Amino acid sequence: MEIDDLTAAEERVWRAFPRGEPVDFRQSPGEDPADGAGWGAERTVRARVLRALLLGGPRQDGETAALSLAGARITGRLDVQYATIDHPVRLRHCHFDEAPRCHAARLRELNLSESVLPGLVAHAVQVDGVVRLTRARCTGIVRLAGARIAGSLYLEGAEVAAPDAGEPVLQLNQAAVGADLWAPGLRVHGQTRLSGATVAGSVNLGEARLGNPGHAALEAETFTVGGDLLVRHAQVRGSVGLRGARIAGRLDLSYTCLSHPEGSALRASSSTIGELWLRKGPPMDGALNLRRAQIDVLFLEPESAPGEVLLNHLSYTSLVPHEPAERRLPMLERDRDGYIPHAYEQLTTAYRRVGDDHAARLVQLAKQRRHRHTLPWYGRLWGLVQDVTVGYGFRPLRAAGWLLSLLALGSVAFALHHPQPLKADEAPPFQPVFYTLDLLLPVISFGQDSAFAPRGGYQVLAYVLVLTGWILATTVIAGVTRAVSRQ
Known part of the structure; x- marks a missing residue:
């Protein structure tokens, strides 16, 4: 250019x-x-x-x-x-x-x-x-x-x-x-x-x-x-x-x-x-x-x-x-x-x-x-039990609260109405607190549950205490095992 x-x-x-x-x-x-x-x-x-x-x-x-x-x-x-x-x-x-x-x-x-x-x-x-x-x-x-x-x-x-x-x-x-x-x-x-x-x-x-x-x-x-x-x-x-x-x-x-x-x-x-x-x-x-x-x-x-x-x-x-x-x-x-x-x-x-x-x-x-919530109904039911009782093992004190509540309920109920002894001449003196503990704790025995037999509605109460005791013990063991394994 x-x-x-x-x-x-x-x-x-x-x-x-x-x-x-x-x-x-x-x-x-x-x-x-x-x-x-x-x-x-x-x-x-x-x-x-x-x-x-x-x-x-x-x-x-x-x-x-x-x-x-x-x-x-x-x-x-x-x-x-x-x-x-x-x-x-x-x-x-x-x-x-x-x-x-x-x-x-x-x-x-x-x-x-x-x-x-x-x-x-x-x-x-x-x-x-x-x-x-x-x-x-x-x-x-x-x-x-x-x-x-x-x-x-x-x-x-x-x-x-x-x-x-x-x-x-x-x-x-x-x-x-x-x-x-x-x-x-x-x-x-x-x-x-x-x-x-x-x-x-x-x-x-x-x-x-x-x-x-x-x-x-x-x-x-x-x-x-x-x-x-x-x-x-x-x-x-x-x-x-x-x-x-x-x-x-x-x-x-x-x-x-x-x-x-x-x-x-x-x-x-x-x-x-x-x-x-x-x-x-x-x-x-x-x-x-x-x-x-x-x-x-x-x-x-x-x-x-x-x-x-x-x-x-x-x-x-x-x-x-x-x-x-x-x-x-x-x-x-x-x-x-x-x-x-x-x-x-x-x-x-x-x-x-x-x-x-x-x-x-x-x-x-x-x-x-x-x-x-991802489990089938029976798994959800068992999980709910673990949650309510011990918070899947992360809230173990909740089990103690349940035990104390059931212990108080059973002790009062059986104190008001003593169960009949199986052998009157051999039965020890009845203790409502230890009798309830015998029902709740599956691995401990104070000799009360084997010496007395409740009747009627009190027998149903005894079955409920035995069942809840086993459930509490199982959930506590499962929860503690889970927590320890994570640690």
């Missing part, structure tokens, strides 16, 4: 390029690039002029060439697909008439901060430095799938919206980011896809607004994060899919509103997470799916737990904050899979690890009661 073919605005950009000098067409700091379609020729640059600069622009000895442009309207399509560009590309506060294309290109740096674009085609791009889309506004799909970014990817305050796109509007699947993915305040109207992506550092989605109601808002299956995944103070309308994700640090969902009533609001099944924080936020509107997840520290406040959970084969080392068992157990009862013994064992282990044996016993008692 000959320089004589350039407009005044383009010539200014052309002359600044060899020295890497910035060109700023902005007339005021607060102007909005969304109004760029009305900007005149004095600040309009054709995309083919920029392409010519990037692929073969002039050089100046001793200077580092760079394209640094702000406040311009860029007409036509900036197409550098498959190209290798050895200098930074900074197009800030610009208005693009068409979506730039840099598919499979290799760049030093790409900066489109605070620009307005009808999309971006940059899948499989390689960037040796950073990619900046800070406060950029994209009215079409942003394609960064398979991108290789050596530095960080900045999306803070950016907005991506593509009505009726029929596909994810922010595509980062299979991308590899060598540092951080920095996106606090990100707004996406449609699905964000991070499936198979890898971020060596941390991901910050604090105060993000992700909306795809009724569908997946954030799809991040097998997503790998070397640091933390922070989604604090965010609002997500649609599901968050983290199946098979690997998060070395903290997945922090504190103060965040998750809403997907059609299914799982958070699906982190088969994932490995250092710490999962669900706290200080409203209960998620939708199910919490942690099936087969492995978590070192589960920070879960009961108030943040949803009405439906899936916890089959979830394993965690620590559960914080420390809460009474009565506040933790209702969540296990809301498991969509029904009775899951493993969930109760995990909670028991967590309480024992911090030395709260009382809470551990309450969890085990709740487990036995839940298990009882």
